Amino acid sequence: MILDDLAAIVGAGxxxxxxxxxxxxxxxxxxxxxxxxxxxxxxxTAEVSAILALCHARGQVVIPEGGRTNLVRGTEAEPDHILLSLERMSRIGEIAADSGWVEVEAGAVLQRLQDHAAGQELRVGLDLGARGSATIGGLLAMNAGGVQVMRYGSARAQVLGLEVVLADGTVLEHLTPYAKDNTGYDLKQLFIGSEGTLGIITRAVLRLHPQPISVQTAFLAFEEFGPIPKLLGTLSRGLAGTLSSFEVIWRDFYDLNTEEGRLRAPVRRGLPYYVLCEAEGFEPEADAARFERLIVEAMEAGAVDAAIAQSVAQRDAFWRIREDFEAEMALFSEMGDFDVSLALEDMESFGRDLARAVDEQLPGHSGLHVFGHMGDGNLHVAIGLPSKDKKPIAERIVYDLVAARRGAISAEHGIGLSKRDWLGRSRSQAEIAAMAAIKSVLDPQNILNPGKIFRAAGSAPV
Ligand SMILES: Cc1cc2nc3c(=O)[nH]c(=O)nc-3n(C[C@H](O)[C@H](O)[C@H](O)COP(=O)(O)OP(=O)(O)OC[C@H]3O[C@@H](n4cnc5c(N)ncnc54)[C@H](O)[C@@H]3O)c2cc1C
Incomplete structure (x- = not known):
């Protein structure tokens, strides 16, 4: 029995x-x-290697799991699959404070690493709502994004070195702590974002960044979309590289979260578009002066209302308007939620065409919310479905509009099982075939998280 053989490797407990x-x-x-x-x-790592060697020999499917916070059914298993949890591999190494890196095991929870780095006035270049449960292995396997991508890039950009165990138990150890490494193929990038289908990530060397000491946050309201991309350009140029977030929110979501009895509205309600932007720097006085000047200029260039947070509490209150989903979840008893990438130039028409299609094709829907990390080209869409069985209609509406603009059907949440059958909207059949070919070389028995991202025999586009 395989469980007994696994117990012989890791101990019965x-x-x-x-x-x-x-x-x-x-x-x-x-x-x-x-x-x-x-x-x-x-x-x-030795135990992971022994487990995979055993499972490879037996053709036993293995589903790796971290904090199980992914949003795409990425750790879902069948009754005859084995789950492999990295929770006992959570050690965080000593921080190299001057050069800014740390070696960490894949099961370490992000927030623990963030706290550890903060103790040395350093910051992990990754942050997201699931920080208290998501693990480094899961974040790298999903190439997670979050609220700091503008400044530091996605998970992919945080990795200097990686250790991975292949499906047959082979260990690929390349735990290098430097930025430049042109010694052949950059294999680590193949495993980052591979959603547990190509290998098990066991350790990583991550970059750490100096912790900023000043933060400025503003909410702005707009009658038209046109000035918003311009504002992003102005802030990117004018804030001396300190712009760290630029979030856009369409009216319905802002108005819902700032209804009476919920959160206080910092700027007028009922306007078509809102922007929440933030800069983080190292020179508090100069940073604040520069930020204020550019927000005043934004008012002259098309914003119709603006507020700058005057305290940390106010800053947190601003962010709650963007990050609070309680009201949305109460309103949308059945929800279709999406995470797409688009060129900034296409976002306005996408929002407009989406609203029209939802009204026409989903009569009786309970609303449409659009918001997201505009600075990263990433929008989140939530549609209140009239009933659960209407989800495929919502998917088709969103993904057709995204495909028509050459966008990505997943910006940061990955594919998993949830979006697998729509992958062809963003990637060509030749690209998907190339992915399947890589999978078959690295995992010839198809034992690692099979069926996630694409079906074993190639995806079936809809
Ligand atoms: C409240 C909330 C907010 C979120 N916000 C964001 C956000 O802003 N941006 C964003 O990008 N994502 C966000 N996410 C989703 C995000 O993708 C996950 O939180 C995170 O990346 C998954 O980490 P995890 O440890 O929970 O991995 P899991 O969910 O356990 O696993 C994720 C995938 O990785 C694989 N895997 C796990 N560990 C390993 C390993 N060691 N080696 C190989 N494969 C492995 C699994 O098989 C699975 O396919 C959010 C999720 C929640 C719940």
């Missing part, structure tokens, strides 16, 4: 059987019970 995991929810979003043969918790 670190293998859980079907009965012990079936009371556990599948992931952050699904309260359905976990279905799997069992769960194994290795404590070292």
């Amino acid at each position: 670190h293998v859980l059987g079907r009965e012990q995991i079936e009371t556990r929810a599948i992931d952050f979003w699904s309260s359905d019970a976990t279905r799997a043969l069992g769960l194994v918790r290795p404590a070292s």
Whole structure:
């Protein structure tokens, strides 16, 4: 029995059987019970290697999991699959404070690493709402984005070195702490964003950045979309490289979150577009003066209302308007949610065409919310569906509009099972075939998270 053989590798206490995991929810979003043969918790790279060698020899499917916070059914298993959790591999190494890097095991939770780095006045270049549960392995496997991408890039850009165990147990160790490395193919980038389908990430060397000491945050309201991309350009140039966030919010989401009894509206309600922007720097007085001057200029260049946060509490209140989904979840009992990338030039027409299509094709819907990390070209869309069975209509509406603009059907949340059948809207059949070919070389038995991103025999576009 495979569970006994796994227990011989990691110790009996670190293998859980079907009965012990079936009371556990599948992931952050699904309260359905976990279905799997069992769960194994290795404590070292050597144990991960031995587990995979065994599973490779037996043709046993393995589903890697971190904090299970992904939004795309990426850790969903079948009853005969083995789950592999990295939770016992969570060590954080000593920080190299002057050169700015740290070696960390894949099971370490992001927030622990952030706190550790903050103790040395350094910052991890990754931050997102799931920071308290998401692990470094999961974040890298998903190439996660979040609220700091404008400044530091996505997860991909944070990695200096990586250690990965291949499906047959081979260990690829390249834990280098320097930025320049032109010694052949950059293999680490193949595994970052591969959603657990090409190898198990066991350790990483991550960049750390100096922790900014000043922060300025503003909310602005606009009658028209036109001045917003211009403002982004002005702030990017004028803020001496300190612009760290530029979020756009369409009216319905702002108005919902600032309804009476909810959050206080910092700028007038009922206008078509809102921008929340933030700069973080190292010279508090000069940073504040520069920021204020540019916000005043924005008022002259098309904004119809603006407010600058005067305290940390006010800054946090501004961000809650963007990040609070309680009202939305209460309003949309059945929701279609999307995470797309578009050129800035296409965002206005996308929003307009989307609203029209939703009204026409989803009669009885309970609303449409559009907002997102505009500075990264990333919009999030939430549609209140009239009923659950209408989700494919919403998907078709959104993905057709995205494909027509050569956008990405996933900006930062990945593909998993949820978006697999729509991958052809963003990637050509030749590209998907190339991905499948890489998968078959690195995982010839198809044991690592099979069926995620694309089907084994090539994707079936809809
Ligand atoms: C409240 C909330 C806010 C979020 N905000 C954002 C956001 O702003 N931006 C964003 O990009 N994402 C966001 N996410 C989703 C984000 O993708 C995940 O939070 C994170 O990347 C997953 O980390 P995890 O440890 O939970 O991985 P899991 O969910 O456990 O796994 C994710 C995937 O990676 C694979 N995997 C896990 N560990 C490994 C490993 N060690 N080696 C190889 N494969 C592995 C799994 O098989 C799975 O396919 C958010 C999620 C939540 C719940």
